Amino acid sequence: MDAKTDIAGYMRGLAEAAREAARAMAAASTAAKDAALAAMAAALQAREGEILAANAEDLAAGRAAGLDDALLDRLELNPQRVAAMAEGLRQIAALPDPVGEVTQLRVRPSGIRVGRMRVPLGVVGIIYESRPNVTADAAGLCLKAGNAAILRGGSEAIRSNRAIAACIRQGLAEAGLPQAAVQVVETTDRAAVGELVRMEGLVDLVVPRGGKGLIERVTAEARVPVLKHLHGICHVYIDDRADPDKAVAIADNAKTHRYGVCNAMETLLVAEGIAPRVLPALAARYREKGVELRGCARTRAILPDVRPATEADWDTEYLAPILSIRVVAGIDEAIAHIARHGSGHTDAIVTEDYGRAWRFLREVDSSSVMVNASTRFADGFEYGLGAEIGISTDKLHARGPVGLEGLTTQKYIVLGDGHVRV
Amino acid sequence: MDAKTDIAGYMRGLAEAAREAARAMAAASTAAKDAALAAMAAALQAREGEILAANAEDLAAGRAAGLDDALLDRLELNPQRVAAMAEGLRQIAALPDPVGEVTQLRVRPSGIRVGRMRVPLGVVGIIYESRPNVTADAAGLCLKAGNAAILRGGSEAIRSNRAIAACIRQGLAEAGLPQAAVQVVETTDRAAVGELVRMEGLVDLVVPRGGKGLIERVTAEARVPVLKHLHGICHVYIDDRADPDKAVAIADNAKTHRYGVCNAMETLLVAEGIAPRVLPALAARYREKGVELRGCARTRAILPDVRPATEADWDTEYLAPILSIRVVAGIDEAIAHIARHGSGHTDAIVTEDYGRAWRFLREVDSSSVMVNASTRFADGFEYGLGAEIGISTDKLHARGPVGLEGLTTQKYIVLGDGHVRV
Structure with missing residues (x-):
């Protein structure tokens, strides 16, 4: 032939x-x-x-x-x-x-x-x-x-x-x-x-x-x-009942551990009650590593140097040292933002609140949903699968790594x- | 609107x-x-x-x-x-x-x-x-x-x-x-x-x-x-190490319990070593219930009244009181016939042989594979699912009831x- x-x-x-x-x-x-x-x-x-x-x-x-x-x-x-x-x-x-x-x-x-x-x-x-x-x-x-x-x-x-x-x-x-x-x-x-x-x-x-x-x-x-795996617009939501040290460590790692990977964080959501406490510390870390920040108006009220985020930012997989940041009222707004702008790949909450942790786990419709852990863990080896043919963002048959x-x-x-x- | x-x-x-x-x-x-x-x-x-x-x-x-x-x-x-x-x-x-x-x-x-x-x-x-x-x-x-x-x-x-x-x-x-x-x-x-x-x-x-x-x-x-569920061309294979009474009961039930259903047997495969013993008894039961039989040459050597089966019969879902019968050399020929003509719905072996039972279970690539049971059991209620939205002959996500x-x-x-x- x-x-x-x-x-x-x-x-x-x-x-x-x-x-x-x-x-x-x-x-x-x-x-x-x-x-x-x-x-x-x-x-x-x-x-x-x-x-x-x-x-x-x-x-x-x-x-x-x-x-x-x-x-x-x-x-x-x-x-x-x-x-x-x-x-x-x-x-x-x-x-x-x-x-x-x-x-x-x-x-x-x-x-x-x-x-x-x-x-x-x-x-x-x-x-x-x-x-x-x-x-x-x-x-x-x-x-x-x-x-x-x-x-x-x-x-x-x-x-x-x-x-x-x-x-x-x-x-x-x-x-x-x-x-x-x-x-x-x-x-x-x-x-x-x-x-x-x-x-x-x-x-x-x-x-x-x-x-x-x-x-x-x-x-x-x-x-x-x-x-198939279309794209990874992954979020970390820092709840106002988060431990600030864990929040900073996780948000840092999720963005900066590797930039060009599908399980890197692209948008950080922060509850308004904790934003003044964690954003300055995070911004310092990101600045040190050369990460460009783009923020909503409330983010910019805390971090005036940050350039304004546009609507398109919430829907963008940067795969680069760029991060969009949005201050939200709380978990409801965070879940709604993820439902609207997420890609169903991996999303994490940082909180010490038992009820909110379980609510986030149940209601966020992504292939991996995490509490107090970096999105970078979404990986076949980390999950114990031994090897990975890919990460599925489909819902049928196989979902996740x-x-x-x-x-x-x-x-x-x-x-x-x-x-x-x- | x-x-x-x-x-x-x-x-x-x-x-x-x-x-x-x-x-x-x-x-x-x-x-x-x-x-x-x-x-x-x-x-x-x-x-x-x-x-x-x-x-x-x-x-x-x-x-x-x-x-x-x-x-x-x-x-x-x-x-x-x-x-x-x-x-x-x-x-x-x-x-x-x-x-x-x-x-x-x-x-x-x-x-x-x-x-x-x-x-x-x-x-x-x-x-x-x-x-x-x-x-x-x-x-x-x-x-x-x-x-x-x-x-x-x-x-x-x-x-x-x-x-x-x-x-x-x-x-x-x-x-x-x-x-x-x-x-x-x-x-x-x-x-x-x-x-x-x-x-x-x-x-x-x-x-x-x-x-x-x-x-x-x-x-x-x-x-x-x-x-989706395309069609059900279900087989029963009677092995030469089958218990003849179980074989007759299962082949009778799989065909005649209900005719218009997807898990009814459409083709009976019988090992040549046991065909002379079970086919006459089965033919008598089918005749009594008005089931039309169509057989291969070796079937017709045992049951001369049966009309000849054509190639098309092996690929037909009758959903009616019609049954095609083929005498095969043994389990290899039975598995090959099912791989070629089956629809991946439900197939059963009747045998008392441990090794052949497990081989049939492993090698027949259908949504339900059975040993010593009627194909009519392929059903959400019988399997304990409580209710059934359908039977899937797809391989991904959901297979079977x-x-x-x-x-x-x-x-x-x-x-x-x-x-x-x-």
């Missing part, structure tokens, strides 16, 4: 091979899957030279095409990054196998036993951008969860991804698992993405990992389910002994 | 009101929700006369429009059916409230406590056909799960649905809950469905309840998540004491 001329046929071929492999993967033992992960890790390190040579070609082509430095940095592999990929696969091997777990097995009045068994989703497509390490990472997670994966990386990383895919195939072969359990899309034609996300019945889930443009395009075109469990589903099992319905 | 001329604006208005109501519903107490359900039930019975009068108008209009008898029967209400609606609401009130349950709350090495809290989905749209009792049923389930519901019934039942909606509003008012928590679409224009399923960000889930045509249309047009839990989602909660990320 010529991938260049018949994208639809090529993608359908991949998906049909994946479907077939998915049946074998669902039945594969934990030992076989872990052996494959270990063999992949070993192959990555043994074939480091090949991978770095392929990567050097990608980098050269990228420079020639005028890619910017940030993109080139994400694209670049080196011995440390190859070692990190291998280590990531070994960590996935060490996680408990989610497949086969039976929960809630109960006897019903009819005498049947009904429970739920965790099983793989089937065929999972991952669409990502320049970082080639996602190839190993996503392959490892899909494999451990018993799925067949179709990986579509960025065209600028195609040579690196092919070299990594060769190591993955070697690992599959050594463990006796089907080659089609992990397939890398070999064409850089953008139409391949459109085909992948429209193969209902063949592809069970698509996970776009990348910038807003990629995710919006996939969502608009998809006919298969998409696990998504690990192995999000790459599986549950079916009902019924155990009888000749039972019929009367 | 004129619903007849501005369907898009009208539907957006409903959805915005529902979104607002959903916030209040998410915070509503179990007591308030149960009081509303009880008040709705009382109103349905108190206003039975109004409901039956409205229903009589629907029936007269339906007869004039030439609706067939089956449709008119589904449309018809009588005092027993009104009482059953009220009883259904009382049963929903008696179910445990799924909202607010916190599970898996664990301390992480950083010191934060991470758990998952069950919360409502938000705004749920239900699209259904002629049965007006779905109006009460779906409203009750959505309300108990803390959602706001937008209900779009069949145009032939519009007067009945309006009368039932009046009782629902009365119940909401008596319990102090917002009127927009349950809204019935007042226009019969088909464009309303298209609008409802495309309001991303305002509608969190759409559940189509009805025939294949409705579900296919909704799926094709939807931009919001859809909980869907009760209150499928109308909710889980968010992460994080409890700290001033914790910041290092």
Whole structure:
């Protein structure tokens, strides 16, 4: 099949091979899957030279095409990054196998036993951008969860991804698992993405990992389910019953621990009763770290140097050392602000008040809701998932950081002994 | 707003009101929700006369429009059916409230406590056909799960649905809950469905309840998540290590207990080693009940009177007293047949063999997989869900019979004491 001329046929071929492999993967033992992960890790390190040579070609082509430095940095592999990929696969091997777990097995009045068994989703497509390490990472997670994966990386990383895919195939072969359990899309034609996300019945889930443009395009075109993460406009609300020291520490950390990440705070809400006490201390910390502040009128009454925030600020994910600050009357106004301007990602309250803490936890409709903790904790590793395929801001299936469990589903099992319905 | 001329604006208005109501519903107490359900039930019975009068108008209009008898029967209400609606609401009130349950709350090495809290989905749209009792049923389930519901019934039942909606509003008012928590679409224009399923960000889930045509249309047009049930081609596989008496009882029950239901068996698979022993006994039972049999060549070698099955039979959901029978070499061929021809709804094995039972449970990729039990058990009530909004053959979010839990989602909660990320 010529991938260049018949994208639809090529993608359908991949998906049909994946479907077939998915049946074998669902039945594969934990030992076989872990052996494959270990063999992949070993192959990555043994074939480091090949991978770095392929990567050097990608980098050269990228420079020639005028890619910017940030993109080139994400694209670049080196011995440390190859070692990190291998280590990531070994960590996935060490996680408990989610497949086969039976929960809630109960006897019903009819005498049947009904429970739920965790099983793989089937065929999972991952669409990502320049970082080639996602190839190993996503392959490892899909494999451990018993799925067949179709990986579509960025065209600028195609040579690196092919070299990594060769190591993955070697690992599959050594463990006796089907080659089609992990397939890398070999064409850089953008139409391949459109085909992948429209193969209902063949592809069970698509996970776009990348910038807003990629995710919006996939969502608009998809006919298969998409696990997506649109954006993170995260809030910290400092209640007037907050401990001021905890409030300052959390609001500082949530903004300044890292700027370009989805779980960084973008808007700080402060109860008017505590604003005069915490804002000056916070402003000093932010100033020291070079964070630009934008505030409402009441904020500026306390911090006159702060530039005025516009309506657009409340809806902006800066991903930068910029913070908007709003003084609110109290928890009602804070919850209403988050409902209107938040993105359903992660929001935190700082308070010592028991009732308000629980009210915030119940009423704020975000994938992670926190009390007295920094929004930066919203992360698969911090939550104990072991690894993360992404953070979902959808409500269905998986919400928040998504690990192995999000790459599986549950079916009902019924155990009888000749039972019929009367 | 004129619903007849501005369907898009009208539907957006409903959805915005529902979104607002959903916030209040998410915070509503179990007591308030149960009081509303009880008040709705009382109103349905108190206003039975109004409901039956409205229903009589629907029936007269339906007869004039030439609706067939089956449709008119589904449309018809009588005092027993009104009482059953009220009883259904009382049963929903008696179910445990799924909202607010916190599970898996664990301390992480950083010191934060991470758990998952069950919360409502938000705004749920239900699209259904002629049965007006779905109006009460779906409203009750959505309300108990803390959602706001937008209900779009069949145009032939519009007067009945309006009368039932009046009782629902009365119940909401008596319990102090917002009127927009349950809204019935007042226009019969088909464009309303298209609008409802495309309001991303305002509608969190759409559940189509009805025939294949409705579900296919909704799926094709939807931009919001859809909980769907396409069709049920259910199998029973009689293994050669089956107890013949259990096998005959289960295969009889799975086919003949009710014919027009999605969990009825449509294809019987029998291992060649046991076929001569069980097929004659089964054929006698089916003949007695007037079930038409269609068989493969090996079936017809044992039952010469059976007409030949065509390839199309293996892919057909008869919903009628017709059964296709295939003799297979053993469990491998049975699992392969189900993977190729099944619809992922419900499949059962009859066997006394421990290893084969577990293999079938693991490898058959259907929403319900059973050992030694009739496929007819695949049902929300039989599984102990208390009530059912439908059976999902999707893999994501909810799979199999869907009760209150499928109308909710889980968010992460994080409890700290001033914790910041290092």
